[in-house]
Amino acid sequence: MIGRLQNLVRRNLAAKILCFLVALVLWGYVMNDQNPSIEGTFSVPLTIMNAPEGYKVSQETGAVKLKVRGPRSMFVNATEDDFEAYVDLDSASDGRKAYRVHTNMPQGFELVEVQPETVEVTLDKIESRQFKAELIVTGATAPGTTVARVTQTASVVSVEGPKSLLDEVSRVIGYVGLSGNGTDFTLQVPLTPINADGREVSGVTVRPSSVQADVQLARGLTKKVVNIKAVTVGEMHRGLVLSGVKVDPVKIEIAGPEETLAQITSVDTEPVNLADLGKSTSRKVQLKLPEGVTVTNKEVTVYLEIRKADEPEKSQ
Numbered sequence: 001m002i003g004r005l006q007n008l009v010r011r012n013l014a015a016k017i018l019c020f021l022v023a024l025v026l027w028g029y030v031m032n033d034q035n036p037s038i039e040g041t042f043s044v045p046l047t048i049m050n051a052p053e054g055y056k057v058s059q060e061t062g063a064v065k066l067k068v069r070g071p072r073s074m075f076v077n078a079t080e081d082d083f084e085a086y087v088d089l090d091s092a093s094d095g096r097k098a099y100r101v102h103t104n105m106p107q108g109f110e111l112v113e114v115q116p117e118t119v120e121v122t123l124d125k126i127e128s129r130q131f132k133a134e135l136i137v138t139g140a141t142a143p144g145t146t147v148a149r150v151t152q153t154a155s156v157v158s159v160e161g162p163k164s165l166l167d168e169v170s171r172v173i174g175y176v177g178l179s180g181n182g183t184d185f186t187l188q189v190p191l192t193p194i195n196a197d198g199r200e201v202s203g204v205t206v207r208p209s210s211v212q213a214d215v216q217l218a219r220g221l222t223k224k225v226v227n228i229k230a231v232t233v234g235e236m237h238r239g240l241v242l243s244g245v246k247v248d249p250v251k252i253e254i255a256g257p258e259e260t261l262a263q264i265t266s267v268d269t270e271p272v273n274l275a276d277l278g279k280s281t282s283r284k285v286q287l288k289l290p291e292g293v294t295v296t297n298k299e300v301t302v303y304l305e306i307r308k309a310d311e312p313e314k315s316q
Contacts, residue, residue: 039069039112042080046101046119050090056162057089060120064101067113074108082106085114087121096122124162131172133157133191133211137296138175141217142182146255147296148218150176152189152211159193161204168201169193176213178296189213218294222258225251227266228287230302234275242274244305252300256293264290272302280306 043063051057064085084104092099098118103111135152159169174189190210193201230247247269254267269285282303287295 036072037069038072038075039067040075040078041065041067042078042083044080044083044085044103047084047086048121049086049088052089052092052123054126055094056124056126058122058124059087061116064119065115066103066105066111067115068105068109069112070109074106078106078109083109087119089121089123092121092123094123094125096120124164126161127163127166128158128160129166129169130156130158131169131193134171134173134299135176135189135211135213136173137178137215139178140180141178142180145182145217145219146221146223146294147178147215148294149216151214151216154208154211157191157211158207159204160207165201165203168195169204170196172206174211174213176215178215181215181217184214184216186212186214218255221255221294222261223253223255224261224264225253226264227251228300229266229268231268231271231288232274232304233271234273236274236306237278239309240278240306241309242304243307244303246303246305248301248303252287252295252297254289254293254295256290260290260292264293267293267295269300269302272304274304277304277306280304 042065044066045063046059046061048057048059066083066085068083083106086102086104087099088102089099097120099121100118101114101116103114105111133152133154133156135150137147137150141147157172159166159172172191172193174191176187176189188210189212191206191208193204193206195201228247228250230245232242232245236242252267254261254264267290268288270288272283272285280303282301284299285302287298287300289295289298
C-alpha cells in the first residue's frame with residue numbers, strides 16, 4: 001500500500017511541481033488583483049500607561065494619526081477601536097518632556113507612519129500646603145450698630161493641587177457680607193484661593209472649602225474715619241535704603257466710645273522689621289487698636305520700596 005502511494009507521488013513529479021507553481025502564481029495574481037494592498041489613515045485616541053501616582057498628568061494632544069498598510073478587504077470592517085496608541089511613563093520624571101508614541105495594531109496591518117511621533121507630556125506633583133483663612137467683611141450693618149468681633153471656626157486651611165498651581169496661590173479668602181444686619185448673626189463663608197493679582201486660582205482644592213463666621217455687633221458706639229500709619233523697626237541691610245512706605249487702605253473707619261475716639265487721629269500698624277527685607281515687598285499686618293476700639297477689617301497691606309544706596313531715587 002505504501003509502495004503504491006510512493007509510486008503515485010513520484011509519477012510525473014516534474015509536471016506536478018510545475019502545475020503547483022503555476023497555480024501559486026495564478027493565486028497570487030488573483031489575490032493582488034482582487035484584494036490589493038492599500039494604505040489608510042485612522043485617528044486613534046492617545047492613552048497614558050504607567051502614570052506615576054501622586055501626579056497630575058497633562059498631554060498636549062489627545063489623539064494621533066496612524067497611517068497603515070494592509071489588504072483592502074481588512075479595511076472594510078476596521079475602525080479606530082482596533083488600533084492602539086499610547087505613551088509609556090514608566091521611567092518618566094517631573095516636568096514637561098517629549099515621549100515617543102507606541103502602537104499596537106491588528107494582525108495583517110503594517111504601520112507606515114505615526115503623526116506625531118512624539119508628544120509633550122507634563123508631570124506635575126500633587127502637593128498640599130497650609131494657608132491662613134482670611135475673612136474680609138463687606139457692606140454695612142444697620143444704623144446705630146457696628147461690628148464688634150468676627151470669629152471663625154478654622155483659621156488655617158489646606159490647599160491641595162499640582163505644584164505649579166500651588167505656587168500661584170498667595171492667599172485664601174472669604175467674604176462676610178454684613179447686608180444691613182442689626183443683630184448678631186452666623187453664616188457659612190466659602191473660601192477661594194487667589195493669586196498675587198487677586199484672581200482665583202482654579203485647579204486646586206481648599207479643605208475645608210468653607211468656614212463658619214460668627215459676627216457680633218455692638219450698639220451705641222461712635223464711628224470715625226482716621227488715617228493708618230505704617231510702623232517700621234530695625235535697620236536696613238548695608239547698602240540698601242528704604243525709599244518709600246505706603247499702606248492700603250490709607251484711611252479706615254473705627255468705632256468706639258465717643259470720648260475715646262476724640263483722642264484718636266490715626267491708628268498704627270504692627271511694626272514691620274526692616275532687617276528682614278532685602279528688596280521691595282509687601283506685608284500683611286494687623287492694626288494696633290486702642291482698648292475698646294473696633295474696625296471691620298484689622299488687616300492692612302504695607303508696601304515697602306527698597307533700593308540700593310548707590311541707585312538714584314525714582315521720581316514721583
